[in-house]
Amino acid sequence: MKKLITMKEAVSKIQDGMTVMVGGFLGCGSPDKIIDALVESGAKDLTLIANDTAFPDKGIGKLVVTKQFKKIIVSHIGTNPETGRQMNAEETEVELVPQGTLAERIRCGGFGLGGILTPTGIGTEVEDEKQRIKVDGKIYLLETPIKADVAIIRGCKVDKKGNVYYSATARNFNPLMAMAAETVIVEAVEIVEAGELDPECIVTPFTFVDYIVGGDK
């Protein structure tokens, strides 16, 4: 199966109203070229699942500025004043999730689990309307899985089969999201032949990746 596609084809997979997971942590390890192409495509009413909304001029933050999200599910919006403004003006719905809980909810989505029990958020607003479950005398919150229609992630080296090698902290949410979406598109900094990556260093196995785009390096 040929996974290499053009940027135009990649963007066409993301349609109005879809839920999209976007890898990256304050812009580090985010699929910037796909994001730029989405700004151009104008896909709208999207639901975003990401760690944060980065900065107005960097990473996923650009798509906040162009108002392409109807809902945003992230752990942090403090570096992008536009997200806060849209939230306060009730233009965009924002759901804030503790970072570790967000990672686990995405992992549950990809791992076929019905949820996790976490002590995070007990005694705070995060607890509202959630089921409390006692295990061995300790109280936990039930946090449920989340999945997406499309995940767009970024790999530093991707082989033509779709195996992904990340670099340093550009890994972050990318490998979790690669397992939690119906369609997974990886933006490759560099594309190499199958067999060129050390199998010990492959973090995301090819089976999770549907399409590869980029590799201009």
Next chain:
Amino acid sequence: MAMDKKQVKEVIAKRVALELHDGDLVNLGIGLPTMVANFIPEGTEVFFQSENGLIGLGPAPSEEDIDWNLTNAGGMPVTLLPGGCYFDSATSFGIIRGGHVAATVLGALQVDSKGNLANWKIPGKMVPGMGGAMDLTVGAKRVIIAMVHTQKGAHKILKECTLPLTAKQQVNLIITEMAVMEVTEKGLVLKEIGPETTVEDVVAATGAELIIPEDIKHFGL
């Protein structure tokens, strides 16, 4: 002579550094807590975790060595010390939530005598989000709050927080330029006072009752 803002932060960061022990894995919050790394006493080896996915946080790189794939939890370029390592966000928070972090140092909007912390939301005004703070406060073995004692004269250390909580009863120690206070079952115990402070000054600048032992030493002299 009154301390300027930079001196105040340094006094706090230096005092926090004394709380860290050889071999500790520590997570520092953004802002003032980040400065603690500059004051680790010689002979003490502390490992810093950055929740975006690394252990072994090193100093900022020079301009030509910047790698934008290697950043800290504030999105700024950093370096990795020899022996450092990378991991994904689920592992990173497994380290945090699983009790593998000896201490976290965080800032606060408010903190109270029960060890409650508020630092993620001022309703209707500023809502940055909790990021990793709720996981860190629940998971780290020790939660140290490092902050300036008051906000333009307004109390930040209270009997009870009025802002939405980040964590319930998780704070162990509060360190400001004026005082070191321990959260105990009986309330806040004043352990030490700052270099240019009296006990009366601390009491006046604190919105919670303090348990004051007879013998209190100064720090930061």
